[in-house]
Amino acid sequence: MRADAVRGHxxxxxxxxxxxxxxxxxxxxxxxxxxxxxxLALRTGTIYPALNRLERLGFLxxxxxxxxxxxxxxxxxxxxxxxxxxxxxxxxxxxxxAIGAVLxxxxxx
Amino acid sequence: MRADAVRGHxxxxxxxxxxxxxxxxxxxxxxxxxxxxxxLALRTGTIYPALNRLERLGFLxxxxxxxxxxxxxxxxxxxxxxxxxxxxxxxxxxxxxAIGAVLxxxxxx
DNA sequence: CTCCAATACGTTGCCTGCCAACATATACGG
DNA sequence: CCGTATATGTTGGCAGGCAACGTATTGGAG
Numbered sequence: 001m002r003a004d005a006v007r008g009h010x011x012x013x014x015x016x017x018x019x020x021x022x023x024x025x026x027x028x029x030x031x032x033x034x035x036x037x038x039x040l041a042l043r044t045g046t047i048y049p050a051l052n053r054l055e056r057l058g059f060l061x062x063x064x065x066x067x068x069x070x071x072x073x074x075x076x077x078x079x080x081x082x083x084x085x086x087x088x089x090x091x092x093x094x095x096x097x098a099i100g101a102v103l104x105x106x107x108x109x
Numbered sequence: 110m111r112a113d114a115v116r117g118h119x120x121x122x123x124x125x126x127x128x129x130x131x132x133x134x135x136x137x138x139x140x141x142x143x144x145x146x147x148x149l150a151l152r153t154g155t156i157y158p159a160l161n162r163l164e165r166l167g168f169l170x171x172x173x174x175x176x177x178x179x180x181x182x183x184x185x186x187x188x189x190x191x192x193x194x195x196x197x198x199x200x201x202x203x204x205x206x207a208i209g210a211v212l213x214x215x216x217x218x
Numbered sequence: 219c220t221c222c223a224a225t226a227c228g229t230t231g232c233c234t235g236c237c238a239a240c241a242t243a244t245a246c247g248g
Numbered sequence: 249c250c251g252t253a254t255a256t257g258t259t260g261g262c263a264g265g266c267a268a269c270g271t272a273t274t275g276g277a278g
Contacts, residue, residue: 039207098148
């Protein structure tokens with residue numbers, strides 16, 4: 001898989017893993033990796049700025065937790081984020097059917 | 110559809126429309142647009158450099174045609190191009206199932 | 219006949235958005 | 249002790265498609 005493959009679909013991925021419940025950044029990375037069967041390995045330079053942006057946009061809300069001396073920033077979906085996720089999902093479907101129709105014209109959609 | 114959506118999948122699109130027979134650049138643009146139901150509108154600044162690159166890579170072969178005073182550059186797949194197309198198609202399948210698995214974990218693959 | 223749209227080829231420079239590399243700190247097993 | 253896992257972030261770079269531009273022929277509408 002090309003390193004840069006998630007370009008344009010990152011927000012959907014992040015919102016999607018957070019749908020199952022609040023999660024912190026590092027856990028999001030491992031969750032994406034696990035769900036994708038190891039295919040998608042997001043980097044910290046990718047997700048931390050993205051999570052920040054999604055919070056600024058109102059799609060996420062974050063709270064700091066303390067586990068002993070350890071601090072975590074826990075993100076959860078807002079209602080707006082849930083709507084955003086729905087939008088991302090339909091955008092993904094449109095995208096794949098558009099490319100798919102050109103790439104595999106015979107194949108059933 | 111985001112302007113920049115085909116990023117990373119362009120080569121597959123071009124090779125794919127040429128699978129049905131030789132075609133010139135302008136016709137490729139309209140073919141992609143038609144096959145995608147109008148969703149994908151490639152620009153000349155996108156495809157002409159790409160077609161050149163694919164020829165340099167040995168995936169395409171081009172010949173100039175003259176229609177009256179008009180000149181056309183007609184591209185066709187080479188054997189290597191056909192193999193490249195197969196590679197692009199399986200890469201597309203891997204890509205969509207990876208993203209899809211994260212974005213729609215419930216959905217059947 | 220004139221003019222605009224469609225047909226046809228191409229180039230240059232920009233911008234977006236993810237990545238690589240780096241920086242920092244705690245926790246834990248061997 | 250020390251490497252690995254856990255955890256959060258920043259900075260700079262660059263790939264690659266797009267926007268804007270430039271050129272020329274052809275055909276149809278008015």
